[in-house]
């Protein structure tokens with residue numbers, strides 16, 4: 464049997480297995496699994512190319528006790544700018560988080576007191592001939608990041624510029640150090656956004672504010688970013704970098720990650736599904752199916768038993 468026939472039969476087997484598996488899943492899980500796995504095969508060639516651009520890493524710590532993970536951009540000598548290898552690292556770390564059943568929350572941050580100063584300019588200069596493929600790869604990665612069944616927050620310290628500002632919009636929330644700066648500087652670099660921030664900013668802030676941030680290329684202070692609605696909380700002055708991380712973690716846990724991981728994951732996934740399926744009946748059908756999984760379940764019975772009061 465020639466190579467083409469072997470490849471064709473292999474692909475047919477993979478596809479039919481995928482369809483059989485997917486048919487057993489409720490719509491939401493089928494939808495999210497389809498999004499996170501199938502297109503990655505088409506991205507293998509660009510993944511291989513990006514991986515050749517060494518420098519830095521994206522590291523991940525997952526705390527099974529608290530359900531809080533920390534993803535760290537680790538290229539401090541270059542203000543955590545993203546090399547090709549870091550883009551591949553990030554995709555792999557997100558795959559780990561997609562499979563984390565007990566996860567509740569994620570903090571995305573940079574090492575050494577800076578979040579991220581964008582694409583690594585050495586990499587950018589060498590990758591000028593495959594911008595579209597790199598953008599496709601980053602769009603897929605950052606959409607998966609935003610759609611994780613975890614509550615994610617970007618901790619903006621020091622510089623958050625260009626692609627770094629784009630990364631920050633791929634989290635549910637943003638918490639900022641009072642002395643940090645954030646700016647979508649792409650237009651000053653002779654570009655528009657390459658990692659999906661235009662789409663996410665319009666969604667997040669509306670057309671006018673998105674247009675203002677992108678066309679002004681303004682580097683915002685923390686207070687300016689908060690008043691624009693780009694940032695959800697600005698921390699107090701005088702904290703060390705480590706204390707800012709501790710405060711950010713407290714903010715995430717006390718606001719959004721106090722409850723059962725199952726319910727947090729189900730709620731986030733339903734919000735993602737509804738965001739991506741704006742048809743009312745489709746979204747409500749999914750909401751009913753998720754609700755039915757918990758109605759009469761152990762968590763509800765325990766809450767009824769405890770006679771929970773909501774006065775604090």
Ligand SMILES: CC[C@H](C(=O)O)C(=O)SCCNC(=O)CCNC(=O)[C@H](O)C(C)(C)COP(=O)(O)OP(=O)(O)OC[C@H]1O[C@@H](n2cnc3c(N)ncnc32)[C@H](O)[C@@H]1OP(=O)(O)O
Pocket residue numbers: 540541542544580581582583584585587622624625626627648649652654655656657658
């Ligand atoms: C799709 C990607 C996207 C796009 O292409 O649209 C981008 O993100 S392009 C990159 C956008 N980012 C920038 O243009 C930031 C450039 N850097 C700066 O403006 C400054 O470095 C700043 C303001 C962040 C900090 O200035 P400061 O004077 O405090 O420090 P240094 O400039 O001396 O920087 C320290 C050290 O880091 C290196 N560095 C900083 N940013 C990058 C970067 N994006 N890529 C690679 N290296 C970076 C800088 O070169 C210094 O290293 P050294 O070895 O001392 O030169």
